[in-house]
Amino acid sequence: MNILERYHAMEYGPAPEARNEADAWLAARDFSKALFIDGAWKAAASGKTFDTGEPSSGKLLAKVSDAGAADIDVAVAAAAKALPKWSASSGYARAKVLYAIGRAMQRHQRLFAVLESIDNGKPIRESRDIDVPLAIRHFIHHAGWAQALEKDFPDHEPVGVVGQVIPWNFPLLMLAWKIAPALAAGCTVVLKPAEFTPLTAILFAEICERAGVPKGVVNIVQGGPEAGAAIVNHPGVQKIAFTGSSEVGKIIRKATAGSGRKLSLELGGKSAFIVFEDADLDSAVEGLVDGIWFNQGQVCCAGSRLLVQEGIAEAFIAKVKARMSRLRVGSPLDKNTDIGPLIDRTQLDRVEGLIAEGARQGAVCWQPDAALPASGYYHLPTLATHVSPANILAQEEVFGPVLAAMSFRNTEEAIELANNTRYGLAASVWSENVNLALHVAPQLKAGVVWVNGTNMFDAACGFGGYRESGFGREGGREGMFEYLVARLPVGPAIKPAAAGSAQPVEQADGTAIDRTAKLFIGGKQVRPDGNYSLGIAAAKGKLAGEVGLGSRKDIRDAVAAARACKAWPDATAYNRAQVLYYLAENLSGRADEFAARLVQLTGVTAKAAREEVEQSIERLFLYAGLADKFEGRVHQPPARVVTLALHEPVGVVGIVAPDNQPLLGFISLVAPALAMGNTVVAVPSERHPLVATDLYQVIEYSDLPAGAVNIVTGRSAELGTVLARHDDVDGLWVFADVDTCARAEADSIGNLKRVWTGNGRSLDWSSGEAAGEAFLRRAVEVKNVWVPYGD
Numbered sequence: 100m101n102i103l104e105r106y107h108a109m110e111y112g113p114a115p116e117a118r119n120e121a122d123a124w125l126a127a128r129d130f131s132k133a134l135f136i137d138g139a140w141k142a143a144a145s146g147k148t149f150d151t152g153e154p155s156s157g158k159l160l161a162k163v164s165d166a167g168a169a170d171i172d173v174a175v176a177a178a179a180k181a182l183p184k185w186s187a188s189s190g191y192a193r194a195k196v197l198y199a200i201g202r203a204m205q206r207h208q209r210l211f212a213v214l215e216s217i218d219n220g221k222p223i224r225e226s227r228d229i230d231v232p233l234a235i236r237h238f239i240h241h242a243g244w245a246q247a248l249e250k251d252f253p254d255h256e257p258v259g260v261v262g263q264v265i266p267w268n269f270p271l272l273m274l275a276w277k278i279a280p281a282l283a284a285g286c287t288v289v290l291k292p293a294e295f296t297p298l299t300a301i302l303f304a305e306i307c308e309r310a311g312v313p314k315g316v317v318n319i320v321q322g323g324p325e326a327g328a329a330i331v332n333h334p335g336v337q338k339i340a341f342t343g344s345s346e347v348g349k350i351i352r353k354a355t356a357g358s359g360r361k362l363s364l365e366l367g368g369k370s371a372f373i374v375f376e377d378a379d380l381d382s383a384v385e386g387l388v389d390g391i392w393f394n395q396g397q398v399c400c401a402g403s404r405l406l407v408q409e410g411i412a413e414a415f416i417a418k419v420k421a422r423m424s425r426l427r428v429g430s431p432l433d434k435n436t437d438i439g440p441l442i443d444r445t446q447l448d449r450v451e452g453l454i455a456e457g458a459r460q461g462a463v464c465w466q467p468d469a470a471l472p473a474s475g476y477y478h479l480p481t482l483a484t485h486v487s488p489a490n491i492l493a494q495e496e497v498f499g500p501v502l503a504a505m506s507f508r509n510t511e512e513a514i515e516l517a518n519n520t521r522y523g524l525a526a527s528v529w530s531e532n533v534n535l536a537l538h539v540a541p542q543l544k545a546g547v548v549w550v551n552g553t554n555m556f557d558a559a560c561g562f563g564g565y566r567e568s569g570f571g572r573e574g575g576r577e578g579m580f581e582y583l584v585a586r587l588p589v590g591p592a593i594k595p596a597a598a599g600s601a602q603p604v605e606q607a608d609g610t611a612i613d614r615t616a617k618l619f620i621g622g623k624q625v626r627p628d629g630n631y632s633l634g635i636a637a638a639k640g641k642l643a644g645e646v647g648l649g650s651r652k653d654i655r656d657a658v659a660a661a662r663a664c665k666a667w668p669d670a671t672a673y674n675r676a677q678v679l680y681y682l683a684e685n686l687s688g689r690a691d692e693f694a695a696r697l698v699q700l701t702g703v704t705a706k707a708a709r710e711e712v713e714q715s716i717e718r719l720f721l722y723a724g725l726a727d728k729f730e731g732r733v734h735q736p737p738a739r740v741v742t743l744a745l746h747e748p749v750g751v752v753g754i755v756a757p758d759n760q761p762l763l764g765f766i767s768l769v770a771p772a773l774a775m776g777n778t779v780v781a782v783p784s785e786r787h788p789l790v791a792t793d794l795y796q797v798i799e800y801s802d803l804p805a806g807a808v809n810i811v812t813g814r815s816a817e818l819g820t821v822l823a824r825h826d827d828v829d830g831l832w833v834f835a836d837v838d839t840c841a842r843a844e845a846d847s848i849g850n851l852k853r854v855w856t857g858n859g860r861s862l863d864w865s866s867g868e869a870a871g872e873a874f875l876r877r878a879v880e881v882k883n884v885w886v887p888y889g890d
């Protein structure tokens with residue numbers, strides 16, 4: 100066919116990217132020594148290797164050293180040895196290293212892209228234009244954070260040695276998201292790529308050698324789940340950053356519970372792609388192609404659930420099918436390819452299995468009439484219609500080129516359907532009415548919302564999920580916090596409630612008002628469901644009063660009341676500020692009474708008690724003042740788009756308050772949670788709950804809407820466990836003994852709630868460090884809403 104004939108036929112000719120450089124690179128290496136530890140290349144101690152193959156052909160690419168626990172020990176030791184010098188080096192010194200990495204990657208940009216496409220199967224257009232440039236930008240962007248560290252993050256220090264485990268779908272980009280912020284913060288790392296895609300990480304390690312990264316600062320080990328688990332469980336690692344499946348994320352949450360190590364989890368998703376009837380439909384179709392067929396749908400934030408407004412559903416689906424028929428499935432190294440192979444035979448089988456099950460459950464699955472390449476793990480783009488919200492294709496992450504389509508009638512229904520998932524990673528909203536889009540975005544339970552767009556990422560903008568999509572953010576300012584620890588005024592270890600504490604005691608000490616405090620749920624004082632009470636001892640051992648013994652049922656009622664309270668999260672920040680000021684005012688009116696109570700219960704001097712009350716009032720004032728000041732930011736990524744990093748309340752927050760300084764401790768935790776619009780279920784000090792039950796009247800007179808604060812007295816360990824297991828609790832803060840803290844973390848995996856504990860240590864609540872942004876940050880989720888502009 101000559102050029103003219105080809106032009107008239109409008110047929111594509113192949114446009115292969117040259118692979119000789121990549122093949123030469125592969126041929127020149129000894130992959131049996133592929134562990135990059137302490138600046139040297141090592142074989143696995145066991146001598147074992149694993150195979151990495153080419154998804155487009157199934158052919159073997161390399162036999163790569165397979166690290167075991169012994170190799171991880173060596174890597175962690177190298178990272179620990181390098182830590183003091185690296186973390187003490189100046190921000191400028193670290194910035195230069197990060198910049199040098201970015202520049203060296205730029206010089207090998209094409210090799211990175213070709214290797215990535217060979218090893219992972221993703222189309223070269225994607226690796227060349229998206230993965231690699233974004234990874235480079237990440238290093239260069241974070242050079243700036245290294246230098247800004249001291250000024251921008253006062254009272255923070257590097258967390259230490261970091262263990263990082265990443266998946267195969269964006270091998271280089273995920274590596275960049277992990278390593279760049281860690282190095283900027285002054286941490287040293289041991290990173291494990293996924294066993295399917297080791298190659299670009301090996302090239303990256305070579306870049307580190309050349310870019311002057313000091314030995315031991317970056318250690319890259321290759322291997323599978325066993326090596327991953329060895330990193331996660333290593334006592335020398337102070338923080339784990341994991342990206343991968345929700346299933347493994349939960350295993351890691353459980354394994355690290357009680358270890359005091361920091362954890363961030365970037366997990367799976369089932370993101371909604373919402374098309375309103377006033378959307379630009381052709382743009383929305385192009386967005387959808389990118390949303391679900393980018394990287395063959397093997398994307399954590401893939402727009403895999405299409406929600407389209409009823410009136411345009413038929414026309415839109417017809418356009419989608421027409422566009423699907425034009426998608427080119429083929430070699431990842433062909434520049435015209437839209438869809439390459441899936442990563443592996445196992446993934447192909449999984450996708451096929453899910454489609455078959457979805458069809459069995461009533462979905463109608465459609466694929467374009469196209470031929471697949473003869474070898475490799477290819478799968479045609481697939482559209483499932485007639486999908487009920489409960490269908491497996493609407494609920495499970497397929498991680499393949501499969502779109503599940505549903506329709507909705509109005510805005511409320513769209514939001515409800517979008518949120519009908521246990522995940523919460525991303526969403527796209529398509530409408531020409533920006534008012535509507537910005538009305539919907541805050542109501543979506545997702546960490547990232549793209550308006551009239553999809554899959555936009557940038558190093559300056561945080562990325563991460565809600566709910567079972569994990570916790571923590573990568574990128575930007577919020578991502579830096581993941582590698583830093585705030586200096587808190589840590590005190591002695593908290594003793595577990597002694598057998599005798601909170602037990603009925605014999606006799607009143609005469610100073611108590613004879614009154615049994617009830618629980619405070621939904622704005623009312625209610626009797627505990629079990630109708631049991633606990634006698635509370637005064638400092639001198641006599642009975643100071645009785646409180647209700649809260650149970651699982653009471654916590655359930657309290658959580659339901661907290662969830663039902665919309666008035667508080669919906670209130671303006673200014674409104675919330677006024678209510679908190681009013682609480683302070685009312686507490687101040689009863690300061691003498693509270694001081695006397697503290698003397699009675701804790702035995703502190705009258706002066707110390709008075710001080711604790713004053714500080715509690717001051718703290719309420721502080722958070723009232725900050726309620727409308729701890730705000731989000733606006734990012735301007737290098738594109739015609741603004742990214743609104745909004746601070747949203749976490750939701751329903753459970754709080755297990757400490758025994759020490761029981762009034763101040765209680766208020767220091769409840770007030771920041773309330774200030775940011777959360778509703779609270781608080782378990783007050785087990786030993787001294789009467790200071791909290793005395794607050795009921797203060798609360799009742801303070802215009803706090805019913806359900807905003809609920810107080811359940813009783814045994815901290817038991818009630819903490821109920822809160823941890825409750826899937827409608829979004830966040831949990833525990834300041835109790837070490838076992839209660841550990842259990843809270845281990846028991847939180849149902850919905851992967853955000854758990855913050857003192858790791859069994861008390862805080863000095865009177866210190867200025869026990870208040871402020873470090874607390875408010877725990878009380879918010881950052882949602883990044885991307886809004887493009889221009890014609």
Ligand code: NAD
Pocket residue numbers: 264265266267268269291292293294322323324325326327328329331342343344345347348350351364365366367368398399400496498524563564568569
């Ligand atoms: P995976 O969880 O099976 O594996 C991820 C990594 O964890 C691999 O390196 C693997 O070797 C390691 N691993 C496996 N078992 C382990 C264990 N018990 N302990 C420690 N490490 C272990 O996930 P995958 O199949 O490689 O990747 C796909 C998943 O990753 C999808 O669910 C996807 O949504 C998710 N993902 C999330 C994001 C995000 O930012 N939220 C980004 C990319 C991918």
